[in-house]
Each structure stands twice: as structure tokens, then as C-alpha cells.
Amino acid sequence: MIFPNTFVVMLRWILFIIIYTVLGLYTLQALRTVTRHPWVHYLFIAISVLVLGNFIYQFTFGEAEGRVLSRPKSYAFGLLLTVLVFQLVTILFLFSEDIFRLVAAWYQKLSGSEKSFTLPERRRFISLLGLGLAAVPFGALLYGMYRGKYNFQVLRYSLEFDDLPDGFDGYQITQISDIHSGSFDNRKKIEYAVDLVNRQKSDVILFTGDMVNNKTEEMLPWAELFSSLEAKDGKFSVLGNHDYGDYIEWDTEESKRQNLEDLKSLQRQMGFDLLLNENRYLKKGADKIALIGVENWGRGGFKKAGDLKKATSQVAEDDFKILMSHDPSHWEDVVLKDGLHYHLTLSGHTHGMQFGIEIPGWVKWSPVKWRYKYWAGIYKEMGQYINVNRGFGFLGYPGRVGIWPEITVITLKKKSLT
Template identity: 35%
Template sequence: MPIPPRLLIFFGVLSLLVVSSHIYLYRRLVRDTSRHLLWRRVGLVLWSVLGATLVTARPLSALLPSGVTAVLSQFSWYWMGVATYLLLTVMTVGGVRGIADWIARRRAAPAAVPAPVSEERRELLARAGAGVALAATGGFSGYGMWRAFHPPVVNEVAVKLPGLPRALDGFTIVQLSDIHVGPLIQRRFMDELVARTNALKGDLVCITGDLVDGSVEELGPAAAALRELRSRHGTFFCTGNHEYLSGDLEWCEALPRMGVTVLRNRYVRVGDAGASFDLVGVDDWAAARSGFAQRQYDLTAATAGRDPSRASVLLAHQPAGWREQAQKAGMGLQLSGHTHGGQFFPFTRVVAAVWEHDAGFFREGDHSLYVSRGTGFWGPPLRVAAPPEIVKVTLLAG
């Protein structure tokens, strides 16, 4: 399958950022902290290897044995997390030093000539700054990794759903999203997640996309834990953008064998003849831009033939179409994910600035939206100021 141009551009930009950031870190943490030639040579080799690991881990996965690539991939994700916080803290320390120097110069007498700073003092200050940065990085990344692998928090929300029959008042949906089964999230994580989900005793379980980061062949055994999910009305799934990179057709064939009903631009009736509501599922909002125009978000097709007066819940991976599509189609509640709530600070603030509906519960008139921060994580195993979550939604009759 050809690689989409957008993905090539993304990896090209990412590679440029990786190389430039590792050069910067080498200068601040190695070159500036000592003039010793051996120290600088060892540091140059180390930072070159670390940078190359991030750039080459994915391409090498197609050439090396699976056992080797698994270790390389895991190491690269861990190092990406540490390197991100290391870069941020080193830049912050450098910025604080620059501001302090500027204030000192402003306070000096106008005619005074600043005394030259000795090389020994420069190295001392550089070492002190490096120590502070390393300590802060250890704190942030250590906590973030612990939080990423720690059991997700359970957030409960009650939603008034227009048209919901009184007999279904109190119906519960347990939402899982953005689990990202892959190099770091494996069967043990999934077994614990399934056990915690079952303990909530939901009437229905839904997975709103980005379940996997890899093929059925390599991740099927870990994802098979989903067979043990228990609820009165079953488990339902809609695709996320990562499914397209992992083989969406293959996964949508495999998931029903694991007891998961796949909703690709269609709806099902949940309940019985006496009381029911419509559960609608759509493909990912960005599928067309990713080169999958034949398998893209189509709410019109998903709701064809349904009675618009009936209560409805929409499963859509991204919250992007809530106002433009879901509200106009009369969807009472949309459950989404995708944003991860930014996953870790300071990207939590970036996502909040970019996405109008970044995480949590939103309501406009009779229409509600819940955006999950995700149950797992993607990329660096970090969760800082955006803990993973399982969402328990209680539907209330209007």
C-alpha cells in the first residue's frame, strides 16, 4: 500500500525536528559543560545514536527481525518522551538564564563595562543548568510514565438524551477510546482494562477508534482480550485514523470474531420492541484526507432510513463534525476521542488552543458531546495533566 503524501511530509518534518533538537541538546548538555575532548567525543556519539534511533526505528521495522524491531520501537518511544521533556527543560533553563543576564545588565551603571565571564564560570553555570534540567526531566517523565501505565481513571457523566424512552432511563454506556494497542500496550494492559470495564457493569461498551497501531497478525493476540468484555447489549466499534494506517479492512474483519460489532457508516437499534434507541457509527472524519476516500465519514449514509425522532447516540472518533454534521442530523449525543486531551503538558495547552472541543463534556441545546482523553496513549508513554480515562455515560430520559 503506498504511503500517503501527508504522512511522508509528517515524517520528514519530524525527522528534521529530531535532528535539530539533538544537536541543540548535545551543545547544551555536553559541549557547554566541559572542554574535555573525550567527553565531547563520547557525547557526540551518544547523541547521534539517540537521534538516529528516533529517525530510523520505523523504517528498520520492515528490515529487521520482529524481536529486534520490538525492542528498538519500545526504546524509541521511551526516549522520545524523555527527550521531549529534556528539550523543554533545557530551553526553559536557558531562557531563565538569559532573562536574568538581561536584568543584570539593565541594572548595571550605564558607563560600567561588564566584566568578561571566565570559561570556568561558563562551564559551572552550564553544569548547574544541565543538572536542573536533568532533575526536572526525571520528575516529569517519571511521573508521566507511571501515570500512562497506571489504571485509567473512571469519569462518570449523566446525559439527558432527547427521545429516550422512560424504560431506558439510567441506561449506561462504557466508552473506551484511543487505546493504541501496539509496541508498549500489550495483552497484560488489555486484560486489566477489560477487567476494570466489566466491573462498571455497563449496559453497552463502545470503542471510539484508534484501538490499534499495527497489523492483525502482530497485535491480534493482545486485542483478543476484547472477547472477555461483558455487557447486556454488547461491544461496538467505529474506526479512528490509526486504523487506516494499521489495515482497517483487516481489523474490521477480525473484530467481529472477538465479539465486537463494527459500525462503519451505519446504525443499529439497541433495546427491544418496547423501548430502544439508535446507535450510529461513522468512519473517521479525516479518512479522505489520508487517502481513503472510499471509506470516509458519511453520516448521511449511516442514518439512511432511520426515524429522526428516535433517540440517538453517535460514535465518531473525532469531535470535528459535531456541530457541522451531528447536530444537523439530530444526534442527541456524540461520543468521541482522538485529541487525548493533549496527553501531556505543555501539549495539553496546545490542544486546548487548537481544538474547540478538546476533552470533556459539552452541550449545546439538546445536543451533547463527550470527548474522551483516551484510555491508552500514543507515542511517548507519558500522561501529565491529562490522565487516561474510562468514561461511564448514564442516559437520562428527557
């Protein structure tokens, strides 16, 4: 007997395989039009079948216990995405050509013309153009998996404030976010990135959540390395939505709670002062800044554990305030509307979708902008700033294209009166 849920899953797989096969056959038409070398056709078929077979295996029999996306599953998804993008871009051109040929055939039939309307050279040109353009995202996605995910960038900002305490003029903050240690697969690259953070020699290091994908154990191989992060005034952290272990099935609620407690303990062992709806004061002589950290608060089904009122219960209204909150929707929906003025909020979460186009001063685009108004970089509203860090690690697609892993360095400046 096949249970209803099993039947639905099987039906989805069958429909997916049919759609994938149709797209592949359509793309094969373009290859046959462009080249008559059979080995090219067979190579495309072999790659398509192997990628599909690996994807099906990893997401069925190859399921890794206790994870939503293991590394093999992540790469299986990435390779499938790469092939699908290649097929879809090619098909866009072939489909437009087929529409043209269909309209031309109807015209011939209605006009009674006996002359056959065929443009084989046009068909070959369209196929060549489609394949050529499809090769761009195909190559970019492969590069993103091979090199892009570890293409760490240091982004620097200087922000001026009228009421910055004098002792903090020139104060430097390094922000990192979304480590996602469960996705790492190259220790030398991570060692380089950690060293890059330390080389900034900032006054303080602030980590804005998502240390793991799901489980504390993911961070254990990397804990000693990240313990080497250092700054004069210490390093502080908050929790992100993935840190709570909400995205996997646990044997018991107690094991889930214990996982979270283990992560909190591990962060403290690594030297992070974890702020759980709390605040601390950074001091320079008689001057001070309120550093506020809330638990995750996210719009649209994400955990809302952040309690801004609790976190600021000991903070004065006229204090200069820096808020650490993982999800930028918290800033938009809650922080900006709060009675207190938060001079600078530091967030992450979006990853910039790990895909987009950025040319400083010219273009800044990612599909994630359709979900998050504030998705990467510095924004200013109502006299308050937010920086949305693009993330240190990666999740899902095991790479980055155009939106590179980020280490943010922010210098606070006292605004000149002249």
C-alpha cells in the first residue's frame, strides 16, 4: 500500500523528471543546430543525466541525518541549478524563434503561398546566440561554487554623527555575520578570512548571528580558529534564526533546547560576549556607547525572540546606541518605530541572496531586493543608520556570484560643526 504522502512525493519527482527531460531535449535541439559533432550531444546528455541522478540520490537515499542541506546535497542542488539555468536561458531564445516560425507558417497558409518559409541560418544564429548567452550564467555559477564563495571582501564605511561621544571619534568596528560553519569545506580559505578580520585591527568585533546551519556540532571543528579573533574592546555576538535549530527534526524537545544551550556555551568559550536581549557599555574614559543585542526577530514566519524593551531597560534615552539585530526586517518594522533613537543597527541574514550584480556607484541588484527593502550595505532612515552585512559564509547554493562574502569595517566619526 502506498500512503498518500508517499504518493504525493513520488508524483512530484515524476513531474520534475518530466519537466527536466523536456527542457533538456529542447536544449539539445540548439546543440544539434549549432554543431553536428555527436560527442558534444552525448556529453550534454551524460552531464544532464548525471546531475539529475545525483540530485535525486542525494535528496532521497543520500539523506544526511539531522541536516536540511548536507554538503553533498548542497552541491547536488548547486549543480542542478547550474544546468537548469543553462537550459532555461537557451530555451528562451529557441522558444522565441519557434513562435516566429509558427506565425510565419500561419501567414503562409492564410496567404495561400506555396513557397516554404524556412530560414535555417537564422535558426542556427538564434541557437548559437542562446547557447553563448547561457554559457555566461553557467560559467558564473560554477565559478561561484569553486572560488566565489571564498572571495572575501573588506568593505569600509565612515559614518558621521552629531552626538558621537568625543572619545569615540575614529572608533573602528568590524562586523561579520552569517558564518554558517556547517557549510565550510576549505580550512585554508577560512583561516585566511579569520586572519583578514584580525588584520583590520578594529576596536571591537561584532558578530550578528547564524553561527551554524542547524547544530552546535557544526562549529566544533572551527571553534579554535574563530577563538583567535581578537579586538581591544572584545567581541560580541547575537543569535540568528538558524542558531535555534528550528529547521531540523529533533528526537525530543529537550535535545533541541540542549543544542541551543550548547551553542551559547560554545560562543562564550570562544570569547564572544553573547547578548541575549541585553546591553553592554563600551567606554573610553568618561565617554560611553550603549551596545545592545537582541535575539532573532524576523518578519514572515521567522522566530520573534527579540525583545527590544528588555534589551534597553538599563539604557538612557540620550545614550549613543549601537544595536545588533540579525534580521533587517526588525529595523524596518520595529526599531525605526521605537521611542528610542538607535544611531546604528547592524544586521545580516539576507546573504544578498549570494547572487547579484554590484558595480560600486553604478549597479546594485539582487533578486533578494524583492523580499527585503534593506538587503545589503548602508541605509539611512529617520536619521538612523543600518548596515546589512552580506554574510561571511553561504547556505543552500554552495557558492556566491557577484555578491561576495563580506567583512565590514565601520569607522565612527564626530561630525564637524564647521
